[in-house]
Amino acid sequence: MTLALHSYFRSSCSWRVRVALAWKRLEFEYIPVHLLAGGGEQYSDAHRALNPSQQVPVLVVDDGALAQSVAILEYLEERWPAPPLLPRGLVDRARVRQMVEVVNSGTQPLQNLLVMRLLEKEHGLDSASVRRFCQGAITRGLGALEELVWRYGDGFCFGSAPTVADACLVPQLYNARRFAVALDAFPRLLAAEAACMALPAFQVSHPDHQPDTPPD
Numbered sequence: 001m002t003l004a005l006h007s008y009f010r011s012s013c014s015w016r017v018r019v020a021l022a023w024k025r026l027e028f029e030y031i032p033v034h035l036l037a038g039g040g041e042q043y044s045d046a047h048r049a050l051n052p053s054q055q056v057p058v059l060v061v062d063d064g065a066l067a068q069s070v071a072i073l074e075y076l077e078e079r080w081p082a083p084p085l086l087p088r089g090l091v092d093r094a095r096v097r098q099m100v101e102v103v104n105s106g107t108q109p110l111q112n113l114l115v116m117r118l119l120e121k122e123h124g125l126d127s128a129s130v131r132r133f134c135q136g137a138i139t140r141g142l143g144a145l146e147e148l149v150w151r152y153g154d155g156f157c158f159g160s161a162p163t164v165a166d167a168c169l170v171p172q173l174y175n176a177r178r179f180a181v182a183l184d185a186f187p188r189l190l191a192a193e194a195a196c197m198a199l200p201a202f203q204v205s206h207p208d209h210q211p212d213t214p215p216d
């Protein structure tokens, strides 16, 4: 099986998948897609053929192209269950997926590049208002996650080992800092992030260390 990841160094959704690939020690080819250069390479015909949503990440496997980071995470978990990124119990797995969705459907979509562009270009918001909108969305999402980690975490988002919830949390905190969101109200999230960042899988997948990371 050969794997190729179409990714952008700073894309939080791509980082989720990079964490899983590294955690499962899977080799892959890194194919950079610059989301800004020339209006965005994600809008090219070649990329649209891979992902009609015109976004990254895309993971190309022997059977074709997979998009949507959470679908990719689920694929990787089912195809290569060890080492795991989901707990064993049925309800526990659902709780982890609940946390994933707090980020994946409840937070990140409200602050992604496309939404920011639409708010500014089609709905007349100035850039400061767009930024405040994104900050509010991130703060609300992280607030919900903080509460869930308080209930179910024990060092990591769920329990005492990393899961796909952590693979979503860490990139979302990275986004939060880019948007200058205050993080003091989220001590459990910051503790889980610190635990994750002590692990090589989170380190090697960090936006600072990708083939398309610009030199300083």
Ligand SMILES: N[C@@H](CCC(=O)N[C@@H](CS)C(=O)NCC(=O)O)C(=O)O
Binding pocket: 010, 011, 012, 013, 014, 035, 040, 042, 054, 055, 056, 057, 067, 068, 069, 070, 104, 112, 113, 114, 115
């Ligand atoms: N739900 C999608 C969201 C993907 C997404 O928002 N990707 C962003 C980067 S994190 C992107 O490609 N943005 C470029 C654009 O929307 O033009 C996923 O989880 O893969």
